[in-house]
Amino acid sequence: MKDAGDGLDVSRRDLLILGRDLLVVGSVTALAAPSVVVGQGAAAELSVPSKVSFKVNGELRELELDTRTTLLDALREHLLLTGTKKGCDQGQCGACTVIVDGRRINSCLTLAVMHEGASITTVEGLGTPENLHPMQAAFVKHDGYQCGYCTPGQICSAVAVLGEIKDGIPSHVSADLTAHPQVTAVEVRERMSGNICRCGAYSNILDAITEVAGVKV
């Protein structure tokens, strides 16, 4: 396939690069002919830069990034905030969880450029080694980790989970949909299901979270 298509691919690639350049400057009519191939192939491996600025842990950061850069990669590779971890990079493990405008999200499944003006909190913004956030301290106290790789995501998620319960957001296990949810073991387990711990520290994580919430389970 590769051999047979080589000659064709070169010229097609050139065409696509031309198409892309036109696209970037916004020429519309000139694109009418190669329109399908640009969409199908998008083969031009050109980096398309885009500017974005947002607050990270209270500090305004301005970046010029390839549009493809996920929020996770912007934090880790460009701002060198490596507390946030890349686990699966497809939204299944939760290691990349950060809090954006008060809500926890998977930073691997969103583009940095989509967060102009946002306020982002990473694990580095919750506390410091000298002054731990209560959730960080509780994870230490209850041994809520083994290898620690999922821990920043677990902690960001846990902080947000208690906020969600406080805000009255129901969950799958809330028995009465119209009642204000309570911090219970069942509620916390369900709400933390987007954070996987391969070491299996779940019961200790649960202990840490419920202690911070001030409940005994």
Next chain:
Amino acid sequence: MKSFSYERAHSPAEAAASASRIPGSKFIAGGTNLLDLMKVEVETPAHLIDVNGLALDKIEPTPDGGLRIGALVRNTDLAADQRVRRDYGLLSRALLAGASGQLRNKATTAGNLLQRTRCPYFYDTNQPCNKRLPGSGCAAIGGFSRQHAVVGVTDACIATHPSDMAVAMRALDANVETVRPDGSVRSIPIGELHRLPGNTPHLETVLVQGELITAVTLPKPVGGTHIYQKVRDRASYAFALVSVGAIVQRDGSGRVALGGVAPKPWRVEEAEAEMPHGAKAVSDRLLAGAKTTPENAFKVPLVQRTLSAVLAAARS
């Protein structure tokens, strides 16, 4: 990921026009499914139109007593809305049964409807898939098909629509409001939004290129007991093997829609006439003509049993 250019749209009509004008355009809202697919190059948009700034994030009452849900209302906010919890409990329950807290915070109402199948062969670009590459074949047929659909399928595709929310929307008779590139608007009954695969499984909805969902409307509440029962391989954060969304009235009449069994949220209105005759009668009608594989044949009795449990719960 293939490179792409990016713009932030400022109005729905502008976004739709832009999408029809610029080749290879896609809208991006929550992006939780689109980016996932872009990473594996199943989706390769040349241009992304960010619609997050379009202020379509409100839930408002309609003149006829229903609700108009903006396309950008996040799954979390929709599930938590007091009116939805009170009057459309099925919708809250379905939303909360789906994905994880992180994903629900990002995923939008319109994006949830338009998410793609999680068929592993659709995701694997080394495998044939008529949905991803028309004419290449279907690796799921004869492959690992435990998760796949049993009704509405063809020899071209047996993928399921993965949404929980859409199942509730279907039972609630929701309408999908859109704006087209020429600025005209239309309202599509949710049952008509998704196409069955036929020989063209790559065509998943009736939307035209550039057509943007602006809202989903719900008719006035119908009362009854609302239940969403999802059966899956683990207790949380997994796609449905089978799900049953039901609204059951005191007299035993009601509505039923299914997830996990079809290429679209599955509802057969005629089956609901069988509700006084019990789960088997309804289930037989809902799944009439089912075409199973050895791996997913269990879904047929599972639907009946799950529906039976739902109807029993509604009576108690």
